[in-house]
Amino acid sequence: MSVSINEIFIHPELYDQKKITVQGWITNIRGNLKIMFIELNDGSSFKNLQCVLKSDNIDLSKAENLAIGEAIEISGVFSSTPERQQNGEVLVENLEVKGRNYNNNFPIQNQEISLEVLRQIPHFRHRTRLFRAIMKLRSSLFYEIHKFFRRQGFVNFSAPILTSNDGEGAGETFIVDDEQKDFFNKKTTLGVTGQLHAEAYALGFKKVYTFAPTFRAERSNTRKHAAEFWMIEPEVAFFDLEEIIELATKLLQKVIKAVIIRNKDEFTFLEKVGDKNLRRRLIQFCDSQVAQVTYEDAIKLLSEHKDQFEEKNLFFGADLKTEHERFLSEQIFRAPVVVINYPKSLKAFYMHQNDDGQTVAAFDLLVPGIGELIGGSQREVRYEKLHERISELGMKVEDFQWYLDLRKFGNPGSSGFGLGFERLLMFVTGIDNIRDVIPFPRTNKNILM
């Protein structure tokens, strides 16, 4: 029977001494005239299936020219060996070559290649162990996020990506259409958030979320910025700031726990080549209460360590840079930390204005190694306050009239946040460049294939 390698490894007892057929790619091959060993991988499992070819059972000349990367189909009897590390092996009776290499230049061999070199071949790099691990984790995490929201009773909602107004009220957007190009007959950009539209759907469905690609014409070439990335944005009616922070924490803790259980082999490998404490650190986060600090207190705490920063000008109203965010979580709290109540001048127009007249009910969740992982807020539900803020910021009121109108009919207030999927994946894998957690990354001046 034709079966995936993952299926065999999950239930080796079911396949013990049975004849199986497996299709996959050669990741290693060695041996001599009497016996050969092929490590086969079909992508279903991080681990390879060991295939043994003995000259008694099969004409070894069939295998003598095989190379790493080639696609084959093998049949043979599987033996479960639970006592050994490799779980079992197949004694091959039949081998068919399904896809040869044209020449000896297949770039993925069993030697280390730098991440920079691999970034030049995004169409091949997932055939290394490192990228197999990352991309399998990416897929798992992706699914666990959908599962979390589904189980929590959320409605998945597709926010439009082509938009004629800009959620953040500023920012670098890609322009897709304008009066000249006349497809839509108005300036149309790639949306930077689905939040405004999600707020509309939270009224009526209460709990909604979007999980979709997002675009920023971000010219800074940093480790954590990409022009195209995926974002998770839940929006919940009736929720205030504290409730949405609780949801954010719960989401992270649940999905991280789930992938730690499901993707044991990938984590074992990542710890071998990278951060030895990866899982320990993640589990610690999953099992703790996340600390909370006001922006005002955060500034005070950071001010005591001015000598550590490039940007030393820290005052109420100063924008926290990545170095400050990381210092807060890495050095001061030594764990992820939530900062709340930012000055309204630093945040978008739609956030709930606190009674102090200075701050808004916003939060950022900061994590070690990255800085901001999540940004969210309670939304301003008061029509007049929101209208005033839109005018104050010089935004066109008529562009946001529909959004203002959401305040007119049965709006109990709502809260939500944005979680960058790739930043989460960086946090979970310990990989420190966003280009290495996206299959085909897009950054400024850089669009390969």
Place this chain on the structure above:
Amino acid sequence: MSVSINEIFIHPELYDQKKITVQGWITNIRGNLKIMFIELNDGSSFKNLQCVLKSDNIDLSKAENLAIGEAIEISGVFSSTPERQQNGEVLVENLEVKGRNYNNNFPIQNQEISLEVLRQIPHFRHRTRLFRAIMKLRSSLFYEIHKFFRRQGFVNFSAPILTSNDGEGAGETFIVDDEQKDFFNKKTTLGVTGQLHAEAYALGFKKVYTFAPTFRAERSNTRKHAAEFWMIEPEVAFFDLEEIIELATKLLQKVIKAVIIRNKDEFTFLEKVGDKNLRRRLIQFCDSQVAQVTYEDAIKLLSEHKDQFEEKNLFFGADLKTEHERFLSEQIFRAPVVVINYPKSLKAFYMHQNDDGQTVAAFDLLVPGIGELIGGSQREVRYEKLHERISELGMKVEDFQWYLDLRKFGNPGSSGFGLGFERLLMFVTGIDNIRDVIPFPRTNKNILM
């Protein structure tokens, strides 16, 4: 305890005679000085929760100004009434108004509004029963698709949306960047397919899929075209045409069956207001073998009914129009039908060229009411054949060199298809305009909010 209406309806016995708190929106209100009835909906369930207010238990003046659309929180004791249609009711002891209407102009009242009028208020229309049903089904179907692929061992893969080459080799694309705008320093468009990139990932992971927004600068204003829609694209290495057709059929049958079971109330409502045979038709499809016909035979069959068509010129090489596609499935096969082996001139460059020298190993799955729901193919794995076809069509070989290179290393061939999510939703709901199954639809000259 605070609870969702869906939770109560799933386990009414757990909440019977218990005090509960529910937050939601008023969908109906009636009564007199002694007793009032509020129908409450919180989006978790299609059905409303009946709330009874008696002057003995609560000061009815609290409720006298309430209106449809307003947000409230109620507490009271729930009584399960399994014998009655409404499943149970709450005797309200406490009521808090959480979001009032500013005036009496809330557009969603208990009277019929035309779909055209509702299209002008996409930020409110989901608060009608019809759009609540459609959007809840959309969310369910979305999740079931991810679940299907996960269970089948697929790796979710994010194809890039910003691309510098165009998968279909032609077609109307949105341009995001060019040499002048200089963000990427080359012509960059919104991708029309993730397939080419998915093929790269199928090598190594074997089974991959993408499910993401797709863009077409499509100027024809039809019932089934949108400028932005979601597409499901699986790609499987080692699969040939027949195997990928089997996967397509299985996917449709599984996810449709799943939502029929999960979304009973939504279907009951859709059948009440629309197609009475909706579920019967869908179940029949799920339980049958899907018929298959070659393009050549399809042309012959259609030629016998020329008088039925606007486009009567039917010959080997003619592009099937929607009228032909629908006639095939509605009149000739009276069920969904798969057409295979199209002339290569009608299809994209990457399809496997059959031995007859004229056709490619492509398939379209046609369904009643819509026409093409799925299009897919076995891919051309032979480097020379593919190279030749790219040149023949006048496409720039250097743009596709990376794609050609996929043929060089361990490529056993792959097959895949594209399924328009919204077309599937139209098929499943019986809704006949794509604008009514997308929260905020984008079409030519039409981008509201």
